[in-house]
Amino acid sequence: MNEPVISVEGLEKTYGEGCGRCGECTGPDYNTNVCRYCGSVIALKDVSFELYQGEILGIVGESGSGKSTIVQCLYFDLEASSGLARLFPYDRGKANILTLPQSRKRYIRNHLMGMVYQNPLLGLKGYFTSGGNIAEKLLTADIYNYHNIRTRSARLLDRTEVDLEYMDRLCRTLSGGMQQRVQISKALANNPPLLLLDEITTGLDVSVQARVLDMIKTIQHELMISMIVVSHDLGVIRLLTNRTMVLKKGRIVEHGLTDQILEDPRDAYTQLLVHSML
Amino acid sequence: MSTHNDYNFAFIDENAKKEIRRSILKAICLPGHQVPFASRELPIARGWGTGGLQVTLAIIGPDDVLKVIDQGCDGSVNAVNLRDLIHRTTGVPTTFETAQASIIQTRHRIPELPLREDQIIVFQVPIPEPLHYVEPSIEKATAMHAEKDYARMWVSLYEDIVNYGSVTIGASYPVMVHENYIMAPSPIPKWDIAKLNMANCLHLFGAGREKRIYAVPPYTRVEPLQFEDKPFKKEDFSGHVCARCGAGDSFLDEIFDEASGGKYWVCSDTAYCDSRIQKEAAV
Numbered sequence: 001m002n003e004p005v006i007s008v009e010g011l012e013k014t015y016g017e018g019c020g021r022c023g024e025c026t027g028p029d030y031n032t033n034v035c036r037y038c039g040s041v042i043a044l045k046d047v048s049f050e051l052y053q054g055e056i057l058g059i060v061g062e063s064g065s066g067k068s069t070i071v072q073c074l075y076f077d078l079e080a081s082s083g084l085a086r087l088f089p090y091d092r093g094k095a096n097i098l099t100l101p102q103s104r105k106r107y108i109r110n111h112l113m114g115m116v117y118q119n120p121l122l123g124l125k126g127y128f129t130s131g132g133n134i135a136e137k138l139l140t141a142d143i144y145n146y147h148n149i150r151t152r153s154a155r156l157l158d159r160t161e162v163d164l165e166y167m168d169r170l171c172r173t174l175s176g177g178m179q180q181r182v183q184i185s186k187a188l189a190n191n192p193p194l195l196l197l198d199e200i201t202t203g204l205d206v207s208v209q210a211r212v213l214d215m216i217k218t219i220q221h222e223l224m225i226s227m228i229v230v231s232h233d234l235g236v237i238r239l240l241t242n243r244t245m246v247l248k249k250g251r252i253v254e255h256g257l258t259d260q261i262l263e264d265p266r267d268a269y270t271q272l273l274v275h276s277m278l
Numbered sequence: 279m280s281t282h283n284d285y286n287f288a289f290i291d292e293n294a295k296k297e298i299r300r301s302i303l304k305a306i307c308l309p310g311h312q313v314p315f316a317s318r319e320l321p322i323a324r325g326w327g328t329g330g331l332q333v334t335l336a337i338i339g340p341d342d343v344l345k346v347i348d349q350g351c352d353g354s355v356n357a358v359n360l361r362d363l364i365h366r367t368t369g370v371p372t373t374f375e376t377a378q379a380s381i382i383q384t385r386h387r388i389p390e391l392p393l394r395e396d397q398i399i400v401f402q403v404p405i406p407e408p409l410h411y412v413e414p415s416i417e418k419a420t421a422m423h424a425e426k427d428y429a430r431m432w433v434s435l436y437e438d439i440v441n442y443g444s445v446t447i448g449a450s451y452p453v454m455v456h457e458n459y460i461m462a463p464s465p466i467p468k469w470d471i472a473k474l475n476m477a478n479c480l481h482l483f484g485a486g487r488e489k490r491i492y493a494v495p496p497y498t499r500v501e502p503l504q505f506e507d508k509p510f511k512k513e514d515f516s517g518h519v520c521a522r523c524g525a526g527d528s529f530l531d532e533i534f535d536e537a538s539g540g541k542y543w544v545c546s547d548t549a550y551c552d553s554r555i556q557k558e559a560a561v
Binding site: 102103106125128129131132133135136137139140144145146147149168 | 421424425426427428429430432433436437439440441505506507508
């Protein structure tokens, strides 16, 4: 647990021109993201954290607080405005992955990170079969043997409790819960050291939610993957994570052990969040 | 047949030819890479071979000998009219004999007779983008080529095997050129794919409607995409021979015989078929 997998320093994401005073007038203290001088939206500012091997980090916050923006910047879906992110399995953490060329970013996405989106059809191609979607990821790792692809896909689907009869069905014909499991299989296909989960249980019914969370926990125990879990649901955070960051208006307002944050929140906003839990 | 002297040599003006030649040179430097070019207006409609025609018109000189084929046949409508246009605006001699031609413009076939170093074959291409079927956006497909992000192309083959037991692509089977770019070899049958690999001649591909030129230079590796345990298979004509010349080693067309209600097979490459018949007659 003592070696970090990823370390992020001063991650920033701004929409708009930005001016010298954006930092002075936005954030939780002002309860706004919008700079009153130039109108830019400061989606993220001064976000720094480290994630260690086998650890699960939770990110909570209200809608629009920037929690998804963090993982999207790390997965290169969005381009970070500035910041330093070092991914230790890549070049032993020497490079800032946020400024790498596209081809290197693609390599990291395919080999060193897995992403699970809230909407499964963002991570999957609905017009391919479940097996085909997983094959896509395996093919990026230069596995060109049909038989190997089939057996590996089947094993991955089995791990996420997808019946093999669904392997050759088009993804768009599967139920939401099933799609989510296929998406998790795909994210795990190349055994990435880091898995990013963005609101994965939102939109699933409660019993399916519980089983998906259970499955994530089992997989994490088996593979010792490091994960970043984004959720607005404190139940998910409590169940899965070791450490938690609380985000508001693009800034971290509190950061610590999950138990501590949920039982003894320091920050006023976190207190509100914990108390408003159903 | 009279030649038109009112037009510039080879119909298109010299500046336009220069631009097309520049694209051709770039295409040769980057085997399999699609180079954009300003596709010109021609007296035939887009989609009827204007890409191949512009390439031919840009490279043809007075010393060339031209052969034009359409699905292997010198005599079908597309071939006859293109040959006519090129001949009338250049005055170059034309031929049916593959061995005598210096430029062969073709629609969807490569002649059976192996081509030589001093020959150029020009393909008419309807859809130059091999990723067209898996990525509708040209911008994204271009990025995929740049990053060699071909997993989705492979998945389409995988899905084909899942659904049908084998890859069902009949023509324009995707090929990997020089272990770098995936290329659409224009809708030539799978039979002809092997002829592209380490060939002696220069292959030029022109897509007029889509405004792209690409090339496979001589002695370039061209491999069909195939899984290690699902090898690429070309058309199987075992059990059939050409009804005219008796050839069992050429690409055959299946023909329905109205008189007898049965079927017979003939060589798709008519020049090859005719030369075999002549040789037989000479003996």
